[in-house]
Amino acid sequence: MPDDEQRDPAALLPLTPAVFHILLALADGEKHGYAIMQEVSARTDGAMRMGPGTLYGSIQRMLKDGLVVEAQARAEATPSADPSRQTGPLEERRRYYRLTGFGRLVVQAEARRLEQLVRVAQTKQLLPGFGPTGGAS
Amino acid sequence: MTEAFHHRGGEWAERVYRALLLAYPRAFREEYASEMLLAYRDAYRDAARQGRLGVARLWGDLLGDLVKALYVEHMSSWTQRAGRGVSLAGKGELVMALQFTLDVAQLTDIGRIRKNNEDNLLAIVPDDSQLLQAKGALFVVSDGMGGHARGEVASELAVQQIRDRYYSNAQDDIPTALRVAIEQANVAIYEAGARAQAEQPEAHPMGATCVVAVLHDGTLYAANVGDSRAYVLHDGQLRQVTRDHSVTAQMVERGEITPAEARTHEKRNQIYRSLGLPTVEVDLYTESVQEGDTVVLCTDGLSNVLEDDELRDTVMRYSPEESAQRLIARANDEGGPDNATVIVVRVAA
Numbered sequence: 245m246p247d248d249e250q251r252d253p254a255a256l257l258p259l260t261p262a263v264f265h266i267l268l269a270l271a272d273g274e275k276h277g278y279a280i281m282q283e284v285s286a287r288t289d290g291a292m293r294m295g296p297g298t299l300y301g302s303i304q305r306m307l308k309d310g311l312v313v314e315a316q317a318r319a320e321a322t323p324s325a326d327p328s329r330q331t332g333p334l335e336e337r338r339r340y341y342r343l344t345g346f347g348r349l350v351v352q353a354e355a356r357r358l359e360q361l362v363r364v365a366q367t368k369q370l371l372p373g374f375g376p377t378g379g380a381s
Numbered sequence: 382m383t384e385a386f387h388h389r390g391g392e393w394a395e396r397v398y399r400a401l402l403l404a405y406p407r408a409f410r411e412e413y414a415s416e417m418l419l420a421y422r423d424a425y426r427d428a429a430r431q432g433r434l435g436v437a438r439l440w441g442d443l444l445g446d447l448v449k450a451l452y453v454e455h456m457s458s459w460t461q462r463a464g465r466g467v468s469l470a471g472k473g474e475l476v477m478a479l480q481f482t483l484d485v486a487q488l489t490d491i492g493r494i495r496k497n498n499e500d501n502l503l504a505i506v507p508d509d510s511q512l513l514q515a516k517g518a519l520f521v522v523s524d525g526m527g528g529h530a531r532g533e534v535a536s537e538l539a540v541q542q543i544r545d546r547y548y549s550n551a552q553d554d555i556p557t558a559l560r561v562a563i564e565q566a567n568v569a570i571y572e573a574g575a576r577a578q579a580e581q582p583e584a585h586p587m588g589a590t591c592v593v594a595v596l597h598d599g600t601l602y603a604a605n606v607g608d609s610r611a612y613v614l615h616d617g618q619l620r621q622v623t624r625d626h627s628v629t630a631q632m633v634e635r636g637e638i639t640p641a642e643a644r645t646h647e648k649r650n651q652i653y654r655s656l657g658l659p660t661v662e663v664d665l666y667t668e669s670v671q672e673g674d675t676v677v678l679c680t681d682g683l684s685n686v687l688e689d690d691e692l693r694d695t696v697m698r699y700s701p702e703e704s705a706q707r708l709i710a711r712a713n714d715e716g717g718p719d720n721a722t723v724i725v726v727r728v729a730a
Contacts, residue, residue, distance in 0.1 A: 295446020296417035
């Protein structure tokens with residue numbers, strides 16, 4: 245992995261919505277795939293529903309770019325009411341992901357970039373409440 | 382909740398999802414299929430708690446996800462195979478920014494019989510790299526109909542409107558933007574026709590066909606109305622991508638006549654869809670294209686005269702520029718019965 249200090253987080257901006265949401269979801273701790281999907285959906289009131297293909301496609305690229313790393317895979321007690329159902333190794337291991345230092349810098353840089361855009365929108369009175377004249381309506 | 386998951390519908394649905402996973406590139410699948418399946422199971426379990434509607438919504442999401450992700454993953458694996466070493470930087474756009482060089486030739490000819498050329502054509506490869514990246518390159522061929530130069534007006538309106546509407550549409554879903562652009566062109570032609578008839582009740586109605594191709598990275602999006610065609614030459618095989626909206630094409634499909642008979646059939650000029658009517662239905666086609674493939678758009682002035690084999694041999698053998706010239710010359714050799722128009726686009730390395 246290239247040295248975090250050496251890389252410019254701004255070079256990766258703007259992030260795709262999927263990548264930004266995944267980084268946000270991981271900002272407060274490591275999570276497995278479905279937990280990320282759930283958090284994204286909950287935080288956007290269901291407006292952004294990320295599917296497994298988009299999620300793992302993004303994660304694959306984020307791993308390569310050093311934004312996230314795979315944390316220790318761990319078994320999770322998945323409740324199975326039906327013992328006849330063959331579970332196999334598939335259900336025993338879940339991959340968890342966590343932010344790298346560089347990933348944290350990138351998500352911060354993206355948040356700052358968006359904040360600046362929001363500020364522009366406010367000064368142009370597109371958003372109520374924060375315009376130079378106190379905002380419309 | 383486990384009951385909900387284990388009911389029959391759940392198992393059937395999971396089998397379907399497993400099967401869909403096979404559509405991903407192998408390397409991606411080997412790495413992530415089991416994780417995706419786990420995520421799917423969780424999602425299904427949660428959705429099933431909300432009953433049928435929840436499950437239906439989940440599948441809507443899953444299919445949308447699949448289409449989008451498949452596109453990105455296949456493009457990405459293709460890029461890696463091609464050894465271009467594109468750093469994906471966690472963003473799909475970079476993958477899609479991969480640009481082909483397009484070798485484009487376009488030619489239209491009045492033919493030997495007609496007094497005016499009612500065909501129009503347009504080829505746009507935007508200089509602006511952002512526009513090219515977002516919308517791709519656009520190619521349009523249109524065959525106008527209507528006496529007293531009305532056909533020329535209609536086909537010119539068609540190509541201009543499609544260009545302007547397509548590139549000004551902020552919608553980033555290319556097929557949708559393409560369909561909307563053609564629908565808007567249809568309205569413009571219909572209104573122009575209606576205005577002309579209001580001023581001059583004896584004015585001829587006007588209409589036009591169109592075949593449109595957008596090349597955006599590794600994908601060809603084709604759309605058509607009427608009997609102008611899009612073909613793709615891939616690996617020495619020429620395939621007609623669009624389906625003609627013509628009476629003779631229907632007869633061929635029903636097995637009543639052969640394609641060769643269709644070229645000279647008395648109803649060969651009858652089409653059942655065109656631009657210039659109050660409403661239009663646009664057919665859309667999506668194909669992946671690779672380096673070395675050639676896309677050909679043409680009007681019936683060419684396809685009614687030349688056999689597909691001759692089209693294939695010409696395009697395989699010559700550069701786009703020379704192919705276009707030879708094809709039009711051949712149409713005129715055969716009597717040049719109609720205006721003939723062709724655009725040849727080769728996807729080069």
